Amino acid sequence: MGKKETNASPGDGLRSLRSTMLFRAINYELYVKPNSVIMAMGIVAIAGCAxxxxxxxxxxxxxxxxxxxxxxxxxxxxxKVSKWED
Structure with missing residues (x-):
């Protein structure tokens, strides 16, 4: 089997490491780039609830x-009930 060489660049994080498809499926959020729109909507929703x-x-x-x-x-x-008032 030939080894696949990957050129890791700064900022790649876990995306540059070898991993199995099961690990990638279970830890999906580690391999997806952040979505600012969804993140902003989540912050607004949590702040609204609080x-x-x-x-x-x-x-x-x-x-x-x-x-x-x-x-x-x-x-x-x-x-609240006062014991002094009767």
């Missing part, structure tokens, strides 16, 4: 609710 969660949490806290953890481990929002 912003929405923070917005909803601050909305409930401003309304006078707080997060309470029940005995079974579930988290619920309860209205």
């Amino acid at each position: 912003g929405y969660i923070l917005y909803m949490r601050s909305k409930y806290e401003n309304m006078g609710y707080y997060s309470a953890v029940a005995v079974d481990g579930s988290e619920t929002f309860k209205k």
Whole structure:
């Protein structure tokens, strides 16, 4: 069998090394060049989700609710009640 010579250039990374097709299929993201458009859409989506969660949490806290953890481990929002008011 003849060996295939590859000329590795700086910045090639793992693409310049010999590997099996199984390794390339399992570790697909190591051999694909980054796509800036998809990366930007993912960052916007994650930032939007985190912003929405923070917005909803601050909305409930401003309304006078707080997060309470029940005995079974579930988290619920309860209205703050003062023991001084009756």
